[in-house]
Amino acid sequence: MTRQITEDQVGERIEAIRRRPQRFRDERVTMAHGAGGKASRALVEGLIVPLLDNPALAALSDAASIDVGQERLAFTTDAFVVRPISFPGGSIGELAVNGTINDLAVSGARPVALSAALILEEGLSAEVLSAQVEAMARAARTAGVPVVAGDTKVVERGKCDQMYIVTTGVGVVAPETQLAADRVRAGDKVLVSGTIGDHGVAIMLARGELDIEADVHSDTRSLWDLVREVLARCGTGVHCMRDATRGGVATVLNEIAMAAEVGVVIAEERVPLRPEVMGAGEILGIDPLYVANEGKLVAFVAPEHADAALAAMRATPAGEQAAIIGEVRDEPPGRVLGRTGFGGHRMIDMLVGDPLPRIC
Amino acid sequence: MTMRFVDEFRDPELAAVLGREITALCEPGRHYKVMEVCGGHTHTIYRYGVQDHLPDDIELVHGPGCPVCVIPMGRVDDGIAIAEQDGVILTCFGDMMRVPGGNGSFLDANARGADIRMVYSPLDALRIARDNPGRQVVFYAIGFETTAPSTALTVLRAKKEGVSNFSVFCNHVTIIPAIKAILDSPDLRLDAFIGPGHVSTVIGCRPYEFIPRQHGKPLVCGGFEPLDLLQSVYMIMRQLAEGRAEVENQYTRVVAYDGNPVALKVLAEVFSLRPYFEWRGLGSISSSALQLSERYAEYDAELRYDVPGLRVADPKACQCGEVLKGVLKPWECKVFGTACTPETPIGTCMVSSEGACAAYYNYGRYAKQRLHLEIAT
């Protein structure tokens, strides 16, 4: 007969399991592996990283850091697959440019140049294609980062959904910049650069499958100006930054909590949220903390620099609604907890699968 | 659309006041067990930390009202068998996609080549049928009386529009037999119930009257905001303190005592009661589920396709039945959080956010520690 164990012991057992190295056990790739949550983590950390095995990749940051002579370069790549390809507030072309710029920016790198590979479906109209390339050009101009190399491939009808874009970016990290998950420590404040969940909700609504009318726009934009200002004001007082794309703010908080072995506590009522996004989330049973953003970052800042970082963010157009949402603790390591607006509290775990609408 | 109004149902100060009043109603030394029947309530409790406002002596026990949780493995396999037939598009609510069957989940079936699509309502499934006249579209219907009316309306619409490539694989269940099964289960001592708000909008409060009458236990139909739940607990505690056992309605802004006669009529038109239905963990319960009535048999996927229809035994380690009945707390299941996690669920309670195990795993752990969560500005 099994011995009766207590609730706390169950908690400890779960922690131990959560810390185990990831393994990829599934027989096939399912959609859950693409959703940015735990299954994605198992795919990347359990299958891909061990095979390609090298220290720069194993750091699993938004951009890899590589030293070339005296320079520290940041190097990153990202694939963009979105349906529909145009949506309120943006389109796949802008996402492809801004997304890669932001991976560089949150690594503290000044984006220098991008490459783009376009995978096009047979039959795609020239009008749609040129609109998307124009969108890329516009985003690149706005951010001041040129697309300097590229490739195109055409696949048979049905083998891709209109078009996919893969962009790669290179940036330069200033010698004094030090951003890394393991620099996050107890006492740090947690900042988000603005309202969360806008992009993901805009996409869900743009698919037209829901009977919800709401004016929600994707937040796709470059974050480099904001990052530059924050680094200029706070320097090494900024310990780590991540852009909160797939998997949302909750996923970023969990990744950092685990990487830095710290606890993160947030006050939910402080998280900036548009009423429309909150409303759509309510109706669909989706927690905006898990919804993708394309122009929002989470920053971990030493407490004495937090107000300056907040002011720096708010002074840029990308960060007008920035807020301090929480802080880092010693306990419980690897965990994220939220104080709910209702005065209770809850755990905020990694996302499992896709954020699926609730049904009743 | 604005949702500002919800704030008034989430006021932490009102919650603290109610919490104190509830505490004052507790008889010293008595331990209260109150079951929230509905998975939506379970979700709210964990999502907002409702228990933090309740004294330790009041234990909220999670009930069987989670639509996904009660689907037995065999019915998942049946769905996959339909989806694997030539030309079929199977449609279902998102929560269903990860429910494990004997041979994997719908997601796994998709990875093997099936075409199972997530929809937000049965009407979406009907639209897919209209848009794909060359394919057969099957809606995998689940849920209690809450979702059954929209399935019924969709069948009516399909008939009216003559959409013949549409059918329904019906897994709709009814709440009252499940509550009866729980009341008859010998290993549980409950003091009262929080009745399922959404189901009650359809069936009303009258069907619960046997609970106080025959079992002497109060039931309060409650809404889904955290304050609704606290108020429901308060109303229950008042009844217990005053020695009453009645059906009361906390969710009056939505639930009429007699339910929704229009919805009930549609249900009676389109569905008939199955003689029995296998519930996950609870076993076979007579007259507890719906099937398409004879007049709409042409839309019944069970008649249109050969399904295995096998009873697949739950994995040995699975204790979902005990959890669904509230006999075990989620963490007391032997595989909780180790072999059974939201990403590799063994049981259904670990899949939907309304399932007790998933709600506890995702939100509830650490709740006991009452951590100091004030954040200095």
Ligand code: SF4
């Ligand atoms: S932990 Fe898993 S197997 Fe155990 S009761 Fe919960 S869902 Fe079922």
